[in-house]
Amino acid sequence: MAMTFIEVDGNQAEVDFTVVARARHRQGLATALKAASLLALARRGVSRVRTGGSAENRGILAANRSLGFRIDEHWITMAAPAR
Template sequence: MGETTVLPADHAEVAARLDAGWRITARSWAAQLDAAHVDRPRLTALVDRIAPVVVRELGTADLDAVLRLDAATVHDYPGSVATQHTALTRSSATPTAARRAFGALTPDGELVGMTFVDVEGDTVETAFTVVDGTHRGAGVGQAVKAASVLALLEDDAVVRFRTGGSDNNQAIIAACAALGYRRDEEWVTLGPPATVRSR
């Protein structure tokens, strides 16, 4: 009968599939922050307010900590296929000029939050953001996202930041709103009709 499909929420095929018995199993979104509209003092305050936790760019020396945090949180991403996160490997966790990473570390050096972003020409796309379960609700996710934006603003070529997530992830929705992102895309995940077994 078909496989799970992700489509823009306003796509004509969505209504046709719903009429044919398909069902919406998840909703997701995307948002944009234009470099020209970034409120730098506000983002700086979001980073500073989680002190004594320190937010900084991550490098190869942080690989073990990155992999530990990723392994501990890999099953915590809400939503469906559109917002799934694939566990990092040492290769995919290694920052490069095109794949930057920013993390939040406690005074004793524990990595408790991180965001990875992909730089493609004039656009920065968030790959994922995650916070350790014991530190959620304290602004860590907002801080690492804010730090990534502030750092990449120094690259004059960057004109826009893109991000997204599941409609069920209220924490990341709040974080993006705090940074000034504006939603501009809505997506639905459609599951095929249930198979009716003949008797």
């Protein structure tokens, strides 16, 4: 249904991705999963966690904001022009 992949390096962690099955979107699973992950990381002594999300994925951005993440950088993407 949902999973998150996190890389931990000492007291720092980075959430590489969080995914939820399409049939389960808009049920709060990403937020709950990230919250549980943050609690588990804190118990391990992790004091800094980074995450991201596409500007097009309003759901994960809202989840991140609700959990207290703040934006500290933006990615810039270049795409080939459509033919």
